[in-house]
Amino acid sequence: MQKFPIHASRRLRATPYTERVEASGLTGYTIYNHMLLPTSFGSLESDCQHLKEFVQIWDVSVERQVELRGPDAHKLAVMMSARDLSSAEPGRCYYAPVTDRNGGILNDPVALCLAPDRYWLSIADSDLLLWALGLAVGMNLDVEVFEPDVSPLAIQGPLAVELMADVFGEEVRSLRFFRFKWFVWRGRNLVIARSGWSKQGGFEIYLDDNSLGIQLWDDIWAKGAPYNLKPGCPNYIERIEGGLFSLGNDMTREDTPLEVGLDQYVNLDSHDFIGREALRAQAKQGISKKLMGLRIDGAPLPPLAMPKDCMADGQRIGMLTSAVFSPEFDTNLGFAMLDIAHAETGSEVQVQYEAQLRNAQVCSFPFTR
Amino acid sequence: MQKFPIHASRRLRATPYTERVEASGLTGYTIYNHMLLPTSFGSLESDCQHLKEFVQIWDVSVERQVELRGPDAHKLAVMMSARDLSSAEPGRCYYAPVTDRNGGILNDPVALCLAPDRYWLSIADSDLLLWALGLAVGMNLDVEVFEPDVSPLAIQGPLAVELMADVFGEEVRSLRFFRFKWFVWRGRNLVIARSGWSKQGGFEIYLDDNSLGIQLWDDIWAKGAPYNLKPGCPNYIERIEGGLFSLGNDMTREDTPLEVGLDQYVNLDSHDFIGREALRAQAKQGISKKLMGLRIDGAPLPPLAMPKDCMADGQRIGMLTSAVFSPEFDTNLGFAMLDIAHAETGSEVQVQYEAQLRNAQVCSFPFTR
Numbered sequence: 001m002q003k004f005p006i007h008a009s010r011r012l013r014a015t016p017y018t019e020r021v022e023a024s025g026l027t028g029y030t031i032y033n034h035m036l037l038p039t040s041f042g043s044l045e046s047d048c049q050h051l052k053e054f055v056q057i058w059d060v061s062v063e064r065q066v067e068l069r070g071p072d073a074h075k076l077a078v079m080m081s082a083r084d085l086s087s088a089e090p091g092r093c094y095y096a097p098v099t100d101r102n103g104g105i106l107n108d109p110v111a112l113c114l115a116p117d118r119y120w121l122s123i124a125d126s127d128l129l130l131w132a133l134g135l136a137v138g139m140n141l142d143v144e145v146f147e148p149d150v151s152p153l154a155i156q157g158p159l160a161v162e163l164m165a166d167v168f169g170e171e172v173r174s175l176r177f178f179r180f181k182w183f184v185w186r187g188r189n190l191v192i193a194r195s196g197w198s199k200q201g202g203f204e205i206y207l208d209d210n211s212l213g214i215q216l217w218d219d220i221w222a223k224g225a226p227y228n229l230k231p232g233c234p235n236y237i238e239r240i241e242g243g244l245f246s247l248g249n250d251m252t253r254e255d256t257p258l259e260v261g262l263d264q265y266v267n268l269d270s271h272d273f274i275g276r277e278a279l280r281a282q283a284k285q286g287i288s289k290k291l292m293g294l295r296i297d298g299a300p301l302p303p304l305a306m307p308k309d310c311m312a313d314g315q316r317i318g319m320l321t322s323a324v325f326s327p328e329f330d331t332n333l334g335f336a337m338l339d340i341a342h343a344e345t346g347s348e349v350q351v352q353y354e355a356q357l358r359n360a361q362v363c364s365f366p367f368t369r
Numbered sequence: 370m371q372k373f374p375i376h377a378s379r380r381l382r383a384t385p386y387t388e389r390v391e392a393s394g395l396t397g398y399t400i401y402n403h404m405l406l407p408t409s410f411g412s413l414e415s416d417c418q419h420l421k422e423f424v425q426i427w428d429v430s431v432e433r434q435v436e437l438r439g440p441d442a443h444k445l446a447v448m449m450s451a452r453d454l455s456s457a458e459p460g461r462c463y464y465a466p467v468t469d470r471n472g473g474i475l476n477d478p479v480a481l482c483l484a485p486d487r488y489w490l491s492i493a494d495s496d497l498l499l500w501a502l503g504l505a506v507g508m509n510l511d512v513e514v515f516e517p518d519v520s521p522l523a524i525q526g527p528l529a530v531e532l533m534a535d536v537f538g539e540e541v542r543s544l545r546f547f548r549f550k551w552f553v554w555r556g557r558n559l560v561i562a563r564s565g566w567s568k569q570g571g572f573e574i575y576l577d578d579n580s581l582g583i584q585l586w587d588d589i590w591a592k593g594a595p596y597n598l599k600p601g602c603p604n605y606i607e608r609i610e611g612g613l614f615s616l617g618n619d620m621t622r623e624d625t626p627l628e629v630g631l632d633q634y635v636n637l638d639s640h641d642f643i644g645r646e647a648l649r650a651q652a653k654q655g656i657s658k659k660l661m662g663l664r665i666d667g668a669p670l671p672p673l674a675m676p677k678d679c680m681a682d683g684q685r686i687g688m689l690t691s692a693v694f695s696p697e698f699d700t701n702l703g704f705a706m707l708d709i710a711h712a713e714t715g716s717e718v719q720v721q722y723e724a725q726l727r728n729a730q731v732c733s734f735p736f737t738r
Contacts, residue, residue, distance in 0.1 A: 003372040003373060003374050004372060004373070004374075004375055004395075004396070004397050004398045005372050005373075005397065006373055006375070006399075007397075007399065007408075007672065007674060008674050008675060009617075009618055009673070009674055009675065010617060010618045010621075010675060010676050010690060011494060011615060011616070011617030011618045012399065012400065012617075013675075014674075014675060026373075027373070028373050028374065028376075029373045030375075030376065030381065031381065031400040034494070034495075034617065039376075100502060100506070101506055106499065125380060125403070126403075126496050126499065127495050127496035127499055128499065130475065130495065130496055130497065130499040130500040130503065131499040131500070131502065131503045132503070133469060133500065133503060134499065134500045134501070134502060134503015134504040134505075134506070134507060135503040135506060135507045136503075136507070137469070137470055137503070137504060137507065137643055138503060138504045138505070138506065138507015138508040139507040139508075246380060247380070248378075248379060248380030248381075248403065249378055249379045249380045252379075274506055303376065304378070305376060305377050305378055305383075306377060306378065306379060306382075306383060307379050321379060
C-alpha cells in the first residue's frame, strides 16, 4: 500500500477538530462529504477493542447538515423521506432513507426535527443538498436549503454516558436513544443527541460554531482520564459486526431500501414521497436481490477495497460490498448484495478473490456469535 | 506533512487507469467526485515544466458525466446553464456555469451536446447529478438523469496533436478547440474533444467502457516515446499561471459567475435559466467582490492549503483562495476574492500568513510576464 500526503484545502476541508486529531496519533484519513474523516488511530483492531470497553472522541464533522428552513421545510422533508416524517416531533432523530423516482437510494441521513419549520438532515457521503435544492426550485417551494456551520463531535463507547455527564451535567443520562435536547456549554446552547455510528452507545454533539472546536475537544478531553478516553473514529470492523451500512459501499442509487433490508424505515401507505410508487410496485412484486451478511472462510481479510464477485455453481450471483476479519467473531464478516435465490440464511456461496474462491455462509443481520 | 494510505473502495472509486497510474511513479492523490485523482508524478515543478514542453497522459476519470437523455433533456440543460445552450449544436463543447436561484455557483461543467435529446455535463467536484435530478423530478420533466460509464483520459501538452495523430489518425489534427467528434479505436467509436484542464493544448478521450482502460492507456503509451510522453495530471502551478479556477477552492455557492469574472459565459438576455433574475439584479447593481489575480512577495510558497485573509489598512478585505510559487514567472501567483474597492489592477494588498503579512499586487487574468 503506497502512502500519499493528504492536502486539506477549501475544496477538501479540514474540520474544527483537525488540529487535535492530527496531534493525537492519527494513522489514517479518508475523504467524506468533501472533508477529512479519520479512519484509524493505531490499528482497526486496537481501536475496535478500545471502543467496546471504554469511550472515544470522534471527529465526525463530515456528517454535514442540510438545513431546510421556512414554511415549506416540513413539506419538503416529508416528500424526500421514505420514512414517514409527517408527524415528526422536535427533539427526535429519524433514520430516513432518501430515494429517487425509481426507489434508488440517494442518501440515508438522520433527520433532526428542530422545529416544525426547521430540519437538519445529517447526511452520508453525497451532496444531498443539491437534491433538496433541485426539488425546492423545481416545485417552487418556499424553503431555504443550505449547509449551516455545524460540525458534529461524537462520544462513543460504553463509558460515554459517564464522561458526558461530567462535561454536560447529569441530565444527559436521561436522554433516550435517537432523542436530542439543547444543553448549555460555556453559555451556549448545543444540540446533543443520543446517537452515533457505532453499536456501543453514545452521543453526538452538534457544534454550531467552527471557531469553538478546539475548546469543545479540550473540555471533553480534560475529563477523559478516569474513563480511558482515546481519540477514535467510525470503525470498519465494529460497523460490520454491528450491521451498519455505508452509502456508496453497501448501497447506491442502484439499490432500493427494500433490497438493503431497510423495510422498517419505509412507510408505503401513510405519506406520499418520491419513489413511493416504484417501491410499492417492488414490494408487491418482490425483490430480486438482497443485502445479506456473509461469513467468509480462510485467512483473515483486510478491509475490502473494490467489490468482489459472489459465485454459486460457477455463476455470478452477487457482489461482496464490505468485508473484514473480526477478532471478536474469529472469522471474516462481510455484506453482499445477492440474487434473491441465494439470499437466505444458511446458503453456501463463494467469493472470488483473484484466482481463489473462498467459501462463505449467508446469514442475516446483525451478526450473532 | 503526514502521509496516509489512500484506500480505494466502491465509495472512493479507483479508475479504469489506476493500475497504470500507480505503476508510473505517482507521488500524490486527491479525491474528486468520489474518485481517485492523481496530483503529482515527481514534483509539481518538474511536472509543470514537462507539460509545457512535451506531452502527458492524464487520468481524469474524475470528470464524471451527468447524462441528460430524453425529450426534455434540452429543456433541462438550457434551464440549468447560465451560458445560453438554446442553440447548442452536436459536436460542440460549452463551458457552462450552473447556478442556484441566487446566482450562486453549483458547478462549472463542460456541456457536450451529443444529440438534441442527449447531453453530457462533464462536471467539477460536486454531485451535479442530484441537482439535475431534483429539478427533473420537481418539474416532472421527461428526461433520464444518470452517470454513464465514461472515464475521460486527457492528452495534454504542445506535442499532444502529434501523439494523437499517431494513435487515432490524421483527422484529429483538424479538430478545433472545444469541438468533439467520434473517432474509431479498435472498432469502437469514442468521443474525442479538443479540450482539457491546462493551457498547453490537447485532447480529452471519453472512454465509455471501463474494462478497456488499460488497453487505451497502453495503446497511447506505446506511441509516446518519440514525444517524451510522461504520466501527468492537472497541475497546480500551470492552472494558476493559466487562470483556471477550481470549484470548491476559487468559487463556491457563495460566489456568482459575475463575481468570478465569468461574464462571457453568462447570457442574461437570451434564455431563461435558474438564477437569471438574481444575476440580472447583480449586473444592474454592480458586484461587491471580485476574483482577481495576486502576485505575492516573499519566499516561494507551497500550494495553498486553507484560504488566507487578505488585508488592507488593517482591515480584512478578502480571501486568498489559491496560490503557489511559479518558476516561470519567478514569483508567487494566486487568486483572491476581494472587496470591489480593492479589485483593480495595481492595487496593493497584504496576505496574512500566520503572524506575517506579505505584500501583494492585484492583477487581472491571465497572468502576463
